[in-house]
Amino acid sequence: GENVEQHPSTLSVQEGDSAVIKCTYSDSASNYFPWYKQELGKRPQLIIDIRSNVGEKKDQRIAVTLNKTAKHFSLHITETQPEDSAVYFCAARKTSYDKVIFGPGTSLSVIP
Amino acid sequence: DVKVTQSSRYLVKRTGEKVFLECVQDMDHENMFWYRQDPGLGLRLIYFSYDVKMKEKGDIPEGYSVSREKKERFSLILESASTNQTSMYLCASSKRLDRVGEKLFFGSGTQLSVL
Numbered sequence: 001g002e003n004v005e006q007h008p009s010t011l012s013v014q015e016g017d018s019a020v021i022k023c024t025y026s027d028s029a030s031n032y033f034p035w036y037k038q039e040l041g042k043r044p045q046l047i048i049d050i051r052s053n054v055g056e057k058k059d060q061r062i063a064v065t066l067n068k069t070a071k072h073f074s075l076h077i078t079e080t081q082p083e084d085s086a087v088y089f090c091a092a093r094k095t096s097y098d099k100v101i102f103g104p105g106t107s108l109s110v111i112p
Numbered sequence: 113d114v115k116v117t118q119s120s121r122y123l124v125k126r127t128g129e130k131v132f133l134e135c136v137q138d139m140d141h142e143n144m145f146w147y148r149q150d151p152g153l154g155l156r157l158i159y160f161s162y163d164v165k166m167k168e169k170g171d172i173p174e175g176y177s178v179s180r181e182k183k184e185r186f187s188l189i190l191e192s193a194s195t196n197q198t199s200m201y202l203c204a205s206s207k208r209l210d211r212v213g214e215k216l217f218f219g220s221g222t223q224l225s226v227l
Contacts, residue, residue, distance in 0.1 A: 043218040104154035
């Protein structure tokens with residue numbers, strides 16, 4: 001079955017710097033890759049996603065890149081702000097009838 | 113706004129008890145999921161369902177079962193609770209609009225403690 005790995009497990013950056021989180025997946029049939037943000041004590045929420053027919057997607061300060069050949073995808077956050085502090089989860093899925101498998105998460109701390 | 117409601121925020125049970133965790137969504141979503149969240153392990157899938165009365169095992173189904181008798185309700189059952197099932201349980205749902213599917217909407221979670 002699908003296995004999603006995520007690095008680093010913790011990340012601290014200064015406010016205004018960029019943050020990058022990387023994920024790898026094992027099943028080459030996966031074609032949907034969402035990213036979820038979970039603030040302390042709250043439920044995870046989707047922040048961006050990418051499908052296999054696209055190599056990069058951007059939404060304001062966040063962007064996601066996908067390399068299907070290497071089976072890895074990354075989240076990039078620019079100009080980080082304290083409110084970006086949270087746990088970020090990447091995930092992978094094959095079809096809408098399949099399970100969504102998450103990585104173990106990255107705890108991001110943005111230091112003011 | 114989509115609402116995914118989990119019946120309890122905190123639950124304390126004894127070892128060996130049968131435990132029911134209920135999840136209800138109000139947006140006619142086809143897909144529903146149960147995850148458990150443990151520090152350092154992320155969100156691990158227990159079971160999911162893509163239609164009424166359909167269920168599929170996730171990565172860690174042992175010790176759990178599920179029931180989906182109605183589209184809006186997905187129940188997680190711990191047949192005989194054990195201490196290693198102490199965890200945060202998250203329910204999620206999603207619409208199945210296309211071949212790949214849509215985003216997950218999560219409930220607020222149930223923190224289960226098994227003593």
